[in-house]
Amino acid sequence: MEDGTSKALGYCTGTEDDEVRQWDTRADCDVRHILDRVADKWSLLVIALLDRRTMRFSELRRAIDGVSQRMLTVTLRHLERDGIISRTVYPVVPPRVDYELTPLGMSLHRVIKSLVTWTEEHQQEIAAAHAAYDERVAAEEPELVSPRLG
Amino acid sequence: MEDGTSKALGYCTGTEDDEVRQWDTRADCDVRHILDRVADKWSLLVIALLDRRTMRFSELRRAIDGVSQRMLTVTLRHLERDGIISRTVYPVVPPRVDYELTPLGMSLHRVIKSLVTWTEEHQQEIAAAHAAYDERVAAEEPELVSPRLG
DNA sequence: CAGAATCCGGCGAGATACTG
DNA sequence: CAGTATCTCGCCGGATTCTG
Numbered sequence A, B: 001m002e003d004g005t006s007k008a009l010g011y012c013t014g015t016e017d018d019e020v021r022q023w024d025t026r027a028d029c030d031v032r033h034i035l036d037r038v039a040d041k042w043s044l045l046v047i048a049l050l051d052r053r054t055m056r057f058s059e060l061r062r063a064i065d066g067v068s069q070r071m072l073t074v075t076l077r078h079l080e081r082d083g084i085i086s087r088t089v090y091p092v093v094p095p096r097v098d099y100e101l102t103p104l105g106m107s108l109h110r111v112i113k114s115l116v117t118w119t120e121e122h123q124q125e126i127a128a129a130h131a132a133y134d135e136r137v138a139a140e141e142p143e144l145v146s147p148r149l150g
Numbered sequence C: 001c002a003g004a005a006t007c008c009g010g011c012g013a014g015a016t017a018c019t020g
Numbered sequence D: 001c002a003g004t005a006t007c008t009c010g011c012c013g014g015a016t017t018c019t020g
Helices: A019-027 A030-039 A041-050 A057-064 A069-081 A103-143 B019-027 B030-039 B041-050 B057-064 B069-081 B103-143
Strands: A085-090 A096-101 B085-090 B096-101
Touching (some): A030 B103, A041 A069, A041 A085, A041 A103, A057 A096, A103 B103, B030 B103, B057 B096
Antiparallel strands (some): B085 B096
16 A cells, blocks of 8 residues: 555644745645645546446446556545545445545535636636747747758 | 637537536546646645746745756746746846746636635544544554454 | 756556455 | 555656756
């Protein structure tokens, strides 16, 4: 098991005087952890799927398709540890394990959706920025190759 | 210039029937990109700092303290390419480069703050979940060692 | 001062094999 | 079915060096 996350979360000591300072310190603590979950490639999908209904391990595996069995396990453990999802094992054979969003997870899902919404609303601006940037870069590159070697 | 109708960032083909399906596909496109920025260790700090005022490269370097020169450069380039920050070079010696948040960046900063706020509001729940999880795990581990070898 | 280029070590993620 | 354990490999991020 590669825990990766340290124990507890610990409330970082920070001076309330400086708002940014708080961010800085916080960033090393709770926020960083949650952000890592939110940004995680698979976490998002899992949360989105579980927001609809309870699902079994193999269901998630098939639904996400592309995720390795290992990464799904790791992702689910992380989410469970953070209290975002709950894991229910039924002592039957063959084994059956259900995963579902906790109230906390549902709450998080709403916040995530707002982020996704923001991205959707600004995707044109971002795309335009990309195009502009790439064009700018492309306009400077040519310096390197044959600068008028006649 | 920014018509957005044609290529843009590539509007993922997806069936509007399924909401989760949209998430899935989107996750491979724009959302993933922005999420990577948001979750990035240094991006957050840069955005938070620039939200207060324009800053020079070395100012950011010193303010963040812990970031390598390379990663700061990479981070700034990414943010610039996404249109989140703007980069202004003054043709003076010694060189001077100013970075500042664009309107898009300010907009993103607000969304990020809401995420940070959420984390702060729920940090106790998360910490409690961690404690509960670790306890549960700790309670199951002992099975492995000395299983009543009488 | 602001950065580009290069080298390199660690770990995160995938594939595989095994188990209850 | 629902995982664990192990190995390997890619690449991300840090340190260092060089430039305009």
